[in-house]
Amino acid sequence: MPDTIQPTTPPPRIKPGAHGFFLDLDGTLAPIVEDPQDTRLPERTRNLLTRLVAEVGGAVAVLSGRALADLDRIMGALRLPASGSHGQELRFGPHAAHPDAEAEGVPAAIIDRVEEFAVLHGVTSERKPGAIALHYRKTPDQAEAxxxxxxxxxxxxxxxxxxHGKMVSEVALAGIxxxxxxxxxxxxxxxxxxIPIMVGDDVTDEDGFRAAQARGGFGIKIGAGPSAAHYRLEDVEAFADWLEEILR
Ligand SMILES: [Mg+2]
Structure with a gap:
């Protein structure tokens, strides 16, 4: 089977009890908004996740490209095992105080060059553990540059x-x-x-789909675009609908 296919099938209506859930945040749990700082977890999704956590004994993790601190700000009281900065930061339990982050970072000279580029091109740069990002949602004409x-x-x-994600390009440490x-x-x-289930909407979620499928689980791609995931759902709303269905 080719690595990247175009799945069109919605995921089956599983019984959640035997599964572990690995969920992306932006574009999966929360709708994408113009300014990433304005992102909010919809109340309905928050309630569904709370029920899911109880149903599967805590086997729900959030895997985001955001820095863990930023992720926690959005998730609020719903504190879950999590990975931030595309795998660079890991928190194994909901209450673990210290995330496991690699000590190594992007070299300072590289950070300088990226920040200088951001100023010259009017885009936003963001330092994260193990990466530096350029955000261009507000200046899409700078995407190619x-x-x-x-x-x-x-x-x-x-x-x-x-x-490269949606309206963001990052210089990140290799191998993570x-x-x-x-x-x-x-x-x-x-x-x-x-059985692991990985759900995500972006290119950076593909590694997660492959990992879940290699362990006998499956991936769910949210939205359009080529994907290695076995299943697809149309948008954030459709994923919430699916969650509601399997929790019924
Ligand atoms: Mg996403």
Whole structure:
């Protein structure tokens, strides 16, 4: 089977009890908004997640490209095992005080070059653990310039890689991704012996789909675009509908 296919099938109506859930935030649990700082978790989704956590004994994790602190701000009281910054930060339990972040970061000289580029091109840069991002949702005409810059910069440095998401391009440490985060979380006590389900909307979720499927589970791609996931749902709302259905 080709690695990247176009799934059109909605996911089956499973019984959640035997599964572990790995969920992306932006574009999966929460609708994408113009300013990433304005993102809110819809009340309905928050209630469904709370029920899901109880149903599966805590086997629900959030895997986001956001820094963990930012992720926690949006999730609020719903504190779950989580991975931030595309796998760079990991928190294994809901109450673990100290996330497990790699000590190593993006070299300062690279950060300087990215920040200088951001100023010159009128886009927003964001320092995160293990990455520096360029956001261009407000200046979409800069998309190509940002992507090209990040590709060129990372091609020069073997320890770094380019990550292109929706209206964001990042210079990130190589060898760390959502697939690795899923692997490590899936081996923790809450997730052990459970069939993993990875749900996400973006290119960076593909590593997670592959990891879940390699462990006998499945991926659900939210929205359009090629994907290795076995199943697809149309949007944030459709995913909430599916959650509601399996919790019935
Ligand atoms: Mg997303």
């Amino acid at each position: 940002c992507r090209g810059f990040v590709d060129t910069l990372t091609a020069e440095e073997p320890g770094l890689r380019a990550l 991704d959502k697939g690795g985060a899923l692997e490590r979380l899936a081996d923790t006590v809450d997730f052990q012996g459970r």
